[in-house]
Amino acid sequence: MKRRHRQRPASGSPAGVPQLAASRFHPWFADLAHLSLWHMLTRLPALIATALRWSWKASPRDTLLTFGLNVGAGVFSAAVLTAVVGILQGLFAEGPTPERLQNALPSLLLAGGAVFARAALRSGAIWAQGRLTPMVERAVEVELVTLATATRLEAFDDSEWCDQLHRARSMGTSEAGRMTGYTVDIATETVSLLAVATVVTVLHPLLLPLLALTVAPVGWAAVRSARMRYERMRQLSTSRRLQYMYTHAMTERDSAAELRAYAMRPMLLEEFARVADHVRDAMVAVAARQTSTRAVGDVLAGIATLATYAALVALLLGGLMPLAVAGAAYVALGQGKAALDRLMSAVNSCYESGLYLSDLLDAFAEARRRTRPATVGKDPGPLQELRVQGVDFAYPGAQANALTGVDITVNRGQVVALVGENGSGKSTLATLISGLYTPDAGGITWNGTDIADLAADRLHARIGLIRQQYQQWPFSAERNITMAAAEATDPDRLKRALRLSGADQVVDELALGLATPLDTRFEGGEDLSGGQRQRIAAARGLYPEADLVIADEPTAALDARAEERLFATFQAAAEGAAVLLITHRLASTRSADWIYVLDHGHVVEQGTHSDLMTYGGLYAELYGIQAAAYHAPSPHLSYDDTP
């Protein structure tokens, strides 16, 4: 028996509001809040390489253009700086003014040309990057949905995988696009900084250490302030999740009716206000710390700048540096500081985005691990016999098995019923038989071959599934039944499925008939009643003309006439196929060829209706309870029929 390991709840919920379970949604915030610059710089190359690989995959041409043009623009920035040095040297040289102007003219022309070239390259780079970012986003989004939809169903019962996928979907794909921009910024600013470093070294060897002195506090302050941002995100992530949950519950259509019917508004508003106050207080507290750290950074940067300029003046007064060089150094140091500021910001952002990108790539790898190719395996062939032998199954993280040692057989031409009380394992068994879950022990065979060895796509094509919890897709009524593109629809099969399920009456009442979108968010979209939805779901299961129809509570929402019609359909369907029927309506199991009774995941009884009634066990008891309800005397009505 499996044991569930409960996670300790995360702190961060305001008093009086339920504690949220620990979030795995923002695992990076804690790391980032304690990050050292060195750690960041050592991991950065690998993250940048990953971003470049995706950019290249998305569009080699735009990647080359984006980086080439940006780096080119950085080189022309260096040319501008060199020209400025030339201009200053020309202007501050000895001699009459016209001569000095003439000396400065070539540098002036060079500066003008370089500024023009830089602007042209920047425009080109912005255009190329504007194309590249959506291409990268598209590439990762397509990869994500391609891989996520191929994973096996049980992956979605694992909350760790669901969190990982949610994170990849909501953060990874957008951050992957941004990462390209940050990588470009790092390349551009590195070129600018190298250019400044080269120019100042040429001007005077002492200027390079002075440049380093000026920029060090800027770098320190940038890393500190980023760390505080992460710290704030970490502190608030639980409250933000709570806020999101409450906002969702108070503004969505699904919860709107209950919110009003149960007069939940005051209670929800009060809890929401408590969470909002908590967020506000935390923000205010962090803002104070952030301001003081930023002030320290600014003061240090100011002191360093003053020291640098004092050193420049000292060099100037000591006759160690001509005035023109000092002027150029002043300009260069200012540019170097600005370039480093931008570089540090790009490094921070790139690192953060890179973590989400690596998270996304981990999700890709995890999805591949959880996938079994649908097309690999044998063809199941028409069903003769389906056997479930000694099957055990537990949901991931569940305390107990949902099924233990289950044996059942379904033969072609039979209607086999699964009955049992709530939670006894009927739906789980149906899901295993349809090949969506894999048993932990035992096996399920289709004509003697384990279904794990069959091609999943061909197996699914032979099974018509009417699920207990069916999804109404934001598609037309037709596509909600065929689950395929319009051009792939088989009109005869569609007509048959509509007739057998009773969905024909539903479609007749829709304004646009089969073309009506079953979602009011679409133009002409309509909503269906619970029973109408169930008829559509039944038609979906009957459309494939399958060898095995698995019907899990197919009539729970149907009216008496529709229910009778659907059960008759199953009887008829069984003539050419097999039907596995799960139902609590025991009147309809009387005519089943065989009945299995499940209790706490075990098959506890089996036989025909009369066998089980004679046996006098759980089935007879449940049947008796239902029958008694129909025989019970009523002041207004009296039924003398059994169910």
Ligand SMILES: Nc1ncnc2c1ncn2[C@@H]1O[C@H](COP(=O)(O)OP(=O)(O)OP(=O)(O)O)[C@@H](O)[C@H]1O
């Ligand atoms: N996705 C899931 N993750 C974890 N446990 C699950 C999941 N689905 C079902 N269970 C558990 O497995 C057991 C069997 O559930 P199952 O849905 O198969 O019962 P059932 O017989 O179909 O019930 P009902 O008559 O209410 O539809 C129950 O204890 C249930 O709580």
